[in-house]
Amino acid sequence: MERKSIFITGAASGIGKETALFFAERDWFVGLFDVNENGLVELAEKIGEEQCCYKVVDVSDFQEMEQAVAFFGEKTNNQMNVLFNNAGVMHMDFFENIPHESHVKAVQVNIMGVVNGVYACLDILKNTPKAHIVSMCSASAFYGTPEVATYSATKFFVRGFTEALNIELEKKGITVTDLMPLFVNTHMIKSQDHQCNSLKKFGAQLSPQQIAKIVWKAAHKKKVHWVPTLQLKFLSYMGNAFPFMGKTLMKIFS
Template sequence: MSQAAGRQSIFITGAASGMGRETARLFHEKGWFVGAFDVNPAGLAALQAELGAVNCIIQTLDVSDKSQFDAAVATFGAATGGRMDILFNNAGIIMRGFFDEMSFEDQLKIINVNLIGVLNGTHAALPLLKDTPNALCFNTSSSSATMGMPLIAVYSASKHAVKGLTEALSNEFRRFDIRCADALPGLIRTGMTSDEFLAKAPDQGPFRLIEAVEVAKVVWASYHSEQLHWYIPEDLAGLDKAAGDNPELLRDKLGRHMEV
């Protein structure tokens, strides 16, 4: 018998902290088997100690490296008997600054993790997803995928790409009984959010500070739904409508808040 012992299973990248860690905790509470993958081995070890080694597997993973992703999926499949109910492409990085002042190498790092990492994960996991009834490919996009945002131009572009990929694959993967959906979080309390941004967070509105566990709850809800885009908080959906209705007005509003 496999380590998962017949339990439903979720594969999570960026699992050592923030939204990934909270998702691992929540699905563990729901009785699922968890595969936790990250570049942070200490964070993974702490998570495994919390969940219990019988309930999860951990492995360091640079999502931008396809060979590493293939190996991680193979390890996961061996532990679950070839099952993957959810692939959660969550790992991501962000760097702030004006486009012309950011190094090309740093811009490529953002693309390689945030977009290529999702492509690597989806390609690697697809055989397991195909073999699992009602599987879900769930990706972390961003509120910055509703409108290109200044000071995070390449990050925003990477998340637009993830959103578009999710939309396209949500149709293509119906051939395999695989659903696709994404999260578009706003300001979430994670290690990626600077203390300066936390201090400036408004008390109300779409960019109020949200706890990482709220993203985990959305991943759980998505598995039981056909909904495509999940905005966190829900009122962020208004940005998509505003961008479609009057992109110039939204562009100018965003431009008035350019601070590094």
């Protein structure tokens, strides 16, 4: 198989869906994996069966992830140019108002889903020259964000995991990177019953299509963190340059 390939979790909607379409339009073979079977079927029909494969997968289940990777490898001659860890969940409200099981689910999907993805894909990535791992992180990994406390904490994990593996896997020819956007206008954001103050102030200005273009860039370069928008880059710079101001900035902007 000569065309390049990408393995996408959370592919049935939002960022995952738009990323799949963006890569498919550029003649990549796309692996679509999600818990939403109807969404996968619809997307696969749109892309075309000759250019994609799909499988229902819960990223928090390592055995299911292993089976998904084996299935993908059968279609790509055991090659994977890009792993896109996109699957994630968010529950927006004050910590005490969110059911305990929802906090647990966020940890299982947002943390273990990424760990499972990387671990399950590592052999096939090592078998592919100049492979990339791209993970969805978040601007909430700059400083702990009120009203999305557990989600924010899971994204701190993704940031640290990315930085560590970027160093570890460099010698194996694998680039590890993440995306750290503000709110993206997806169903996950629009379906929240409670809107945190930072969402009210910043809004969900980024589109899934814009993020898909950044995934493409991240899959072809070596930068560790991708921070969209000048506004967010400025806030990131201020937080890094004056760490003692982190809490003050968060109170102002959340």
